[in-house]
Amino acid sequence: MSNRSIEQRVGARRGFATQQLHGDARSSADPATDAIKVESPRITPRQTPIYLTAGFVLDDFDQAEQLFSSGEGYSYTRVANPTNEAVERRVAALEGGAEALLVGSGQAAVVLALLGLVQSGEHIVSASSIYEGTRGLLLDNLPRFGIETDFVDDANDPAAWERVIRPTTRALFAESIPNPKNEILDIAAIAAVAHAHGIPLIVDSTLATPFLVRPLEHGADIVVHSASKFFAGHGAVLGGVIVDNGRFDVDRSGHLFPQLTDRGRLGGPSFAERAGGLARIAYLRDVMAPRFGPTASPLNAFLIQQGLETLSLRVERQSANALGVARWLEQQPEVHSVDYSGLESSPFHALAERYLPDGQGSVFSFTLRGGVDAARIFINALDVFTHMTHLGDVRSLVLHLASTSHNLRTDEELSQAGIWPGTLRVSIGIEDLDDLLADLDRGLTAIRGAA
Ligand SMILES: Cc1ncc(COP(=O)(O)O)c(C=O)c1O
Known part of the structure; x- marks a missing residue:
């Protein structure tokens, strides 16, 4: 031109x-x-504003240079976003953690928390009773990246963890209320095993939420959540959160985690030098999240934040309803067993009383005597319960495990996990208890009618 x-x-x-x-x-x-x-200063929205933007305008040349060299400020939502940060601060406070990181799903939170600690040639030990998606990740997918996992069947036996820990083990993993069988974890006992080896215990506390138990207060180092469940609460969005206790001890554990102690490629300070006890979460925020890219949408962050505002009300009501449902189911002749730690009959009742005095959550399983045929009739007869693979919703949900979420398990693996042809998982919502019981009774009546 x-x-x-x-x-x-x-x-x-x-x-x-x-x-x-x-x-x-x-x-x-x-x-x-x-x-x-x-x-x-004249505009102060009461609600968290939704910064639904891919990135942020850089003021001028010098500010851009300063932002990129310090890492302070907002440039691009994959790196930082104020709406997402509002959720991070809220969850960190609720869990009693030092810092939190919001990502796009619970699965992303689990993957990131693990990959921030473990690399090729290293090893994880996990409880075997965990969410099926996490089990698949550990069993089928991480081995492709040179990361092996041993599973512990009796998650509350410290000796069982000790037996499989290797010099290359970099993390222990378990769920506070395991999905789907509500077998409560003795968090303090397993945290002690982890700490004896200078490695962290990661607890997936999705089914408990910080209203029921705060694993960091019992010795866990990192908590992960699927925010898609109780946090958001209304089944509309996905999200995941990682919370760190900020107690990374470089003297004790630095040699196990070179990604936290090595200086940067250009000689800058290591994460341990820069962030001290916060080295693990700083590494996730600055490296793992922006490089692997599981960013949460700010719109989803907003909805999670709204959900968090009523978390205790929902979880308290859902737990009370769940106890009512579990007690009722236990009385029914068509029901073989109910796996709910709130029941006096549960082998996990004492642990529940210790860790979960305010309620034992609302996700549990029960087994119909009539096997898969009874399960089919039962589910098809329900009217109030929604038939779906989700949990933590305000609505009550039901799922037959062996034919859906657990369909990649062999018969032997299913029976090892106590999942029988008649086992159903429920996630109890906030409906009126009488209506839930009437609906379940409808299902059992249909089974009797078909006999
Ligand atoms: C205990 C637990 N952790 C993690 C996840 C994965 O969460 P998301 O579905 O948000 O990826 C789930 C999903 O059901 C879960 O139940």
């Missing part, structure tokens, strides 16, 4: 394509931009 043609264009009305993006600079006293600057 010649100098003359540029001159001709200066001062001309902007072209359509430019205008649809930037407006007409000359038509307004303000620079024509649809970006809303929020530092105005």
Whole structure:
């Protein structure tokens, strides 16, 4: 383009394509931009604003340079976003943690928490009673990256963990209330095993929520959540959170985690030097999340934040309803067994009283005597319960495990896990208990009718 043609264009009305993006600079006293600057002291939204934006305008050349060298501030949502950070602060506070990181799903939280600690040639020990997606990850997928896992059947036996720990073990993993059988974890006992080896205990506390138990207070080092469940609460969005206790001990454990102690490629300070006890979560925030990219949508973050505002009310009600349902089911002749730690008959009742005095959660399983045929009739007869693979919703949900979420297990693996042809998982919602019992009675009546 010649100098003359540029001159001709200066001062001309902007072209359509430019205008649809930037407006007409000359038509307004303000620079024509649809970006809303929020530092105005006169605008104070009561709700968390949704910063639904891929990135943030860099003020000027120097500010950009400063932002990229310090890492402080907002440049791109995969790196940091104020709406997501609001959730992180809230969950860290609720869990009694030092810092939290929000990601796009619970599965992403589990993957990131593990991969931040463990690398090729290293090893994980996990309780075997865990969410089936995590079990599949550990069993089938991480081995492809050179990471092996041993599983412990009796998760509350410290000696069983000790037996399989190797010099290369970098993390222990378990769920506080395991999905689907509500077999409560003795968090303090397993944390002590981890600490004797200088490695962290990661607890997936999705089914408990910090309202029922705060694993960090019992010695766990890292807590992960599927925020898709009780946090969001209404079955609308996915999310995941990792919470760290901020107690990484470089003297005790630094030699096991070179990713935290090695200096950067260009010689900058290591994560341990820069973040001290927060080295693990700083590494997840600065490296694992932006590089692996499981970013949560700010819109989802907003909905999770709204959910968190009623968390205790829902979980308290859901736990009370669950106890009512479990007690009722236990009385029914068609029901062979009920796996709920709130029941006096549960082998996990004493642990539940110790760790979960305010309620034992609302996700548990029970087994119908009539096997898969009874399960089919029962599920198809229900009206109030929703038939779906989800949990922690305000609505009550039901699922037949062997034919759905656990269908990749062999018969032997199923019976090892106590999942029988008649086993159903329920997630109890906030409905009126009488209506839930009437619905379950409808299912049992249908079984009797078919006999
Ligand atoms: C205990 C537990 N952890 C993690 C997940 C994975 O969460 P998401 O579905 O949000 O990826 C689930 C999902 O059911 C779960 O039950």
